[in-house]
Amino acid sequence: LFHTFSEETSPNRSIMRKRKTTHSPHSPADPSEGREKLRLKQEVGLISGVSLIAGTMIGSGIFMSPEWVLHHMGSPASSLLIWAACGVLATFGALSYAELGTVIKESGGEYIYILRIFGSFPAFLFAYTSVILVRPAGLAAVCLSFAEYAVAPFYPGCSSPQVVVKCAAAACILVLTIINCLNVRLATSIMNVFTAAKLLALLVIVVGGLALLAKGQTQSFQNAFQNTTAGIGTVGVAFYQGLWSYDGWNNLNYVTEELKKPEVTLPRAVMIAIPLVTCLYLMVNVSYFAAMTPSELLTSGAVAVTWGDKVLGRWAWLISLSVALSTFGSSNGTFFSGGRVCYIAAREGHMPDILSMAHVRCLTPSPALLFTSAMSLAGLTLLYDLTPFFFSSFIAWFFYGMTISGLLYLKIKKPELPRSYKIEFLYIVLFIFSGVILYFPLVRFKCHPRFLQRVTLHLQLFLEVAPTARDAN
Numbered sequence: 001l002f003h004t005f006s007e008e009t010s011p012n013r014s015i016m017r018k019r020k021t022t023h024s025p026h027s028p029a030d031p032s033e034g035r036e037k038l039r040l041k042q043e044v045g046l047i048s049g050v051s052l053i054a055g056t057m058i059g060s061g062i063f064m065s066p067e068w069v070l071h072h073m074g075s076p077a078s079s080l081l082i083w084a085a086c087g088v089l090a091t092f093g094a095l096s097y098a099e100l101g102t103v104i105k106e107s108g109g110e111y112i113y114i115l116r117i118f119g120s121f122p123a124f125l126f127a128y129t130s131v132i133l134v135r136p137a138g139l140a141a142v143c144l145s146f147a148e149y150a151v152a153p154f155y156p157g158c159s160s161p162q163v164v165v166k167c168a169a170a171a172c173i174l175v176l177t178i179i180n181c182l183n184v185r186l187a188t189s190i191m192n193v194f195t196a197a198k199l200l201a202l203l204v205i206v207v208g209g210l211a212l213l214a215k216g217q218t219q220s221f222q223n224a225f226q227n228t229t230a231g232i233g234t235v236g237v238a239f240y241q242g243l244w245s246y247d248g249w250n251n252l253n254y255v256t257e258e259l260k261k262p263e264v265t266l267p268r269a270v271m272i273a274i275p276l277v278t279c280l281y282l283m284v285n286v287s288y289f290a291a292m293t294p295s296e297l298l299t300s301g302a303v304a305v306t307w308g309d310k311v312l313g314r315w316a317w318l319i320s321l322s323v324a325l326s327t328f329g330s331s332n333g334t335f336f337s338g339g340r341v342c343y344i345a346a347r348e349g350h351m352p353d354i355l356s357m358a359h360v361r362c363l364t365p366s367p368a369l370l371f372t373s374a375m376s377l378a379g380l381t382l383l384y385d386l387t388p389f390f391f392s393s394f395i396a397w398f399f400y401g402m403t404i405s406g407l408l409y410l411k412i413k414k415p416e417l418p419r420s421y422k423i424e425f426l427y428i429v430l431f432i433f434s435g436v437i438l439y440f441p442l443v444r445f446k447c448h449p450r451f452l453q454r455v456t457l458h459l460q461l462f463l464e465v466a467p468t469a470r471d472a473n
């Protein structure tokens with residue numbers, strides 16, 4: 001199973017082997033040498049890597065999911081804890097993937113890791129479900145969200161026709177196909193621009209919320225744990241809703257071969273992007289609760305739009321524009337990485353050979369991108385709501401768990417493998433910064449659960465202790 005590790009998991013070796021079998025070395029002008037050297041360029045640096053992770057994660061979820069997380073958890077404080085816990089879970093997953101990416105320096109994400117660790121059959125199952133269902137459904141769902149917000153201004157006071165929405169979503173997919181087939185640098189530049197735009201939009205919401213808190217609008221944080229739901233099932237569903245907004249934390253592992261110095265860029269991009277997104281998500285949710293009561297948030301339908309109507313007034317249209325830009329940028333990241341899974345699977349013999357080829361001038365995996373686009377357009381015609389996307393998200397998390405178990409397997413069975421980065425050294429740093437999660441609800445806003453007060457009272461009686469007066473000197 002581990003024969004590739006002895007070859008230092010060289011991506012060039014597998015590419016050349018594939019091309020040697022598909023092209024005759026005796027063709028006119030002997031072009032085989034040029035074909036053997038044909039490969040995707042390493043054009044993704046640290047900034048583009050951070051943009052690919054953060055830009056894909058920040059889609060429509062943070063503008064829509066807070067309502068559903070609150071619905072299942074029942075209280076503002078508990079929903080904030082869910083958002084923080086989802087960020088921690090995504091961080092641990094991304095750090096595990098970063099360590100895998102420095103051991104197996106090949107593109108393809110879960111597919112290549114499962115292939116190198118567990119073998120061909122489970123890797124084929126992942127490729128089959130990812131290329132046929134998970135990636136196309138995810139891309140179609142995000143493009144539909146983009147289309148909803150993009151066409152809404154043309155139909156004020158009424159819902160947009162589904163035909164128009166789907167045509168706009170299809171146009172979005174086609175534009176993304178053209179961009180990604182033309183040039184990798186063009187695609188990453190667009191990612192950088194749209195990521196900057198959506199970060200700016202989230203900062204506007206954060207600053208607006210801080211201004212409201214400074215004015216004393218803290219009613220949502222009084223008795224913030226009241227009505228909290230403690231059932232395991234509801235907490236699990238709330239986690240599921242929150243994790244949807246964090247989806248994309250593993251995107252950089254799909255393009256490892258296109259990274260500049262992947263052993264450095266991959267872990268650094270992860271450590272910058274995911275804590276940044278987590279902090280923004282928490283502060284945006286705080287801003288929502290500062291502008292709306294929990295009951296208003298639950299009935300808003302579109303949380304960010306309601307926030308814009310309350311806080312920005314006649315500038316509320318900026319929020320709808322921000323959501324449209326955010327979803328377009330997220331769909332670009334999803335498309336960029338999704339095409340690579342198809343490309344790598346074909347290169348390893350699990351998909352038709354044509355999908356493993358790259359454009360001779362643009363140096364992009366254009367056949368794989370075109371196939372991903374076709375599958376997304378086909379899914380778009382069948383997608384009437386987000387239910388298939390949530391189902392495909394469950395499949396994705398199943399393979400995430402399988403991949404991380406592969407890392408544990410390597411640590412036990414192959415401890416001698418060279419590792420330029422180990423996740424253990426970052427646990428301490430992560431633990432230190434996890435204090436931010438506790439500081440704001442417990443210290444800054446003094447949202448103390450009632451059960452802690454009861455525990456304190458009982459401990460006082462048991463230990464026979466009382467508060468002491470502060471020494472004024």
